Amino acid sequence: MSVCLVYFVSFLFFSMLSFFLSLDFMSLDYSVVVEIEMVSINSNSVVMSILFDWMSLLFGSFVLFISSMVIFYSYEYMSGDMMMNRFIMLVVMFVASMLLLIFSPNLISILLGWDGLGLVSYCLVIYYQNVKSFNAGMLTALTNRLGDVAFLMSIAWMLNFGSWNYLFFLDFMFESVEMSIIMILMLLAGMTKSAQIPFSSWLPAAMAAPTPVSSLVHSSTLVTAGVYLLIRFNFCMGESVKIILLFVASLTMFMAGLGASYEFDLKKIIALSTLSQLGLMMSILAMGGYVLAFYHLLTHALFKALLFMCAGAMIHSLSNCQDIRFMGGIINQMPLTCVFFVICNMSLCGLPFLSGFYSKDLILEFVSMKNLGLYVYLMYFVSTGLTVAYTFRLLYYVLSGDYNHFSFHGISDLGFVMLKGMGGIIFLVVFMGSSLSWMILSTPYFICLSFLMKMMTVIVTGVGGWVGYELSQFPLSYKSKSLKFVLSSVFFGSMWNTPYISTFGVNYYPLSEGMKIYETVDQGWSEYLGSQNFYFSLSFWSKFLQIFHSSNLKIFLSLTVMWIMLLVLMIF
Structure with missing residues (x-):
């Protein structure tokens, strides 16, 4: 407990400090770049740069706060683990890598944090050490390496400017050819880290990690690193890059919502909801609303962290069962956890007046004001409907009906340490959305829409809830009767076959060709002669x-x- 408590208290303290500093910097419109000289040889000096502005301080405070609650929660969740201290140290290294990425205005130091996230995430995904974990860890690491290659290439291109401090060149070099190439490479890096199409398959696979790690990864660390990087680079994003990002991100948002509606693994449903929200952030960023993207990033971090914590408490009580078909009626045995679970899900759907509502509703109305055509409008509102659909389906399976697991069970809300860890976040899930809107948005957005377009969000939400209820009924009664349903569930449930393309498609052909060459050459004439x-x-x-x-x-x-x-x- 001592190690957990030390990191919990220290992270909480620095989180509060960072939060109040961000308020101060925001009110003064103030930013500070601190340069620490590491090595000086003759006239050359190696300098470590640290950027303090309202955005980095505010995001850093959220990362530290969520990390402190996750570490506190892990004390009970990981209590059966023999190597508890090793797990906590891995989580601390993970958070340190993210903070290095957040506070760096320099591409070299960002790369240290970026690669640190990739390396430590591999160690955390393979933590349980079985075949599934090793495969998932390798897929995660190799997909992220693609982004790292783009990062290294952009560092090489930055040599043309004479410095790696990208922050100094965003304002006046954004029209240069070098900066356009760097922006394309940064887009590739951000898309791999934030799991946009066609790099989406690693995100559900990374669910092999322990649930506290999933809570941290999907809320404020690994997957949000790509969004945060593109928010920093948004000033030099050209129109063609924006259009590509908007198309890919909106498609990712739709694909993830559709996939979650067919999924039965509790953690994978929440992981796909993260993918959907990442698509939402990326696409609004492509429209020029980088402040809105950052706003939704923060509100999403709160309810998604708590959502995974609630899922972890349920899995912990259900003897490590993650299939929602074996759940049901859990609200009778775990009322407080289920209340937290419902509040987070409602915040995800954008129920007034929870934190998710303020950012999500504003984004949808911002999109309605934009003149971007029917495709974008439909993608946004259909994806919002799908979010409500898979959420209601999940709540139906988990909370209502009869209990479907072992008759001899020990399900209860007696995990007081886990409940305290969750209780620390629930108040922010309820109140932080409005507080952030007063803080971040210095002038209110003036949205002027017709009554029907204004009510469109409510209509789509209602239709989505009804579709979710119907989906929860459908597979039970038509499980094997309809071939169309089976085929569509295989296609949509497998994220449009992206796992097959990114794993089986990449592995199968080189391995089969290698086998042929081995038989004909190595074991054939070459061997004979x-x-x-x-x-x-x-x-x-x-x-x-x-x-x-x-x-x-x-x-x-x-x-x-x-x-x-x-x-x-x-x-x-």
């Missing part, structure tokens, strides 16, 4: 010579006889 032929020749001659070495007396006598016979022949 090469190594095997040498082996047979050498073994034959070595056996022949071995006869001389092992039976030298007989050979000597036989050679003597032959020599005498030769002499006799020569004489006569």
Whole structure:
């Protein structure tokens, strides 16, 4: 408990400090770049730069606060683990990497945090050490390496500017060719880290990690790193880059919502909801609303962290069962956890007046004001409806009906440490949305829409709730009767076959070609003429010579006889 308590208290203290500093910086419109000289050799100096402005301080305070609650929660959740301190240290390294990324205006130091996130996330995903975890960890690490390659290439391109402090060049170099190339590379890096299409398959696979890690990853650390990076680079984002990002992000948002409606794994449903919200943030960022994207990033971090904590408490009580079909009626045994769970889900759906409502409703009305065509409008509102649909489906399976698990069970709300960890976030889930809107949005957005467009969000939410209820009924009664339903559930449930493309598609053809080359070349003519032929020749001659070495007396006598016979022949 001592290690958990030390990090919990220290993270909480620094979170409060960072939050109040961000308020101060926001009111003064103030930013500070601190440069610490690490090494100085002759006239060259290696400098570590740290950026303090309202955005980095506010996001840093949220990361530290959520991390402190997750570490406190982990004390009970991971109580059966023999290596508790190792787990806590990995989480602390994870948070430190994220903070390094947040507070750096320099591409080199950002890369340290970026790669630190990738490396430690691999260690955390494979924490339980089974085949599924190893596969998921490898998929996560290799997909993120693609973004790291783009990052390294952008660092090479930044050499043209004479400095890696990108912050100094965003305002006046954004039209240069170099900055356009760097922006495209940063877009690729951000898309891999934030799991946009076609790099989406690693996000549900990373659910192999312990639930406290999932809570941290999906709320404020790993997946939000790409969004945060693009928010920082948004000033030099060209129109063509914005259009590509808008198209890909909106498609990701729709795909994730559709996939979650067919999923039965509790953690994967919440992971796909994260993917949907990441698509929402990325697409609003592509429209130029970077402050709105940051606002939704913060509100989403709160309710998503708590959502995973509630899911973890349920899984913990249900003997590590994650299938929602084995749940049901849990509200009778775990009332407080289920209340937290419902509040977070309602915040995800945008129910007034929870924190998710303020950012999500504002984003949807901002999109309605934009003249971007029917595709974007439909994608946004259909995806919002799907969010409500899979949320209601999840609540129906988990909370209502009869209990479907073992009759002998120990489900209760007696995990007081976990409840305290969750209770620390629930107040922010309720109140922080309005507080952030007063803080971040210095002038209110003036949204002027017709009554029907204004009510569109409410209509879509209502329709989505009804579709979610119907979806929860449908698979039970038509489980194997309809081939169309089976095929559609396979396609939509597998995220439009992206896991097959990114894993099976990448692995199968090189492995099958390698097998053919191995059979024809290595085991074929190359083996016959090469190594095997040498082996047979050498073994034959070595056996022949071995006869001389092992039976030298007989050979000597036989050679003597032959020599005498030769002499006799020569004489006569």
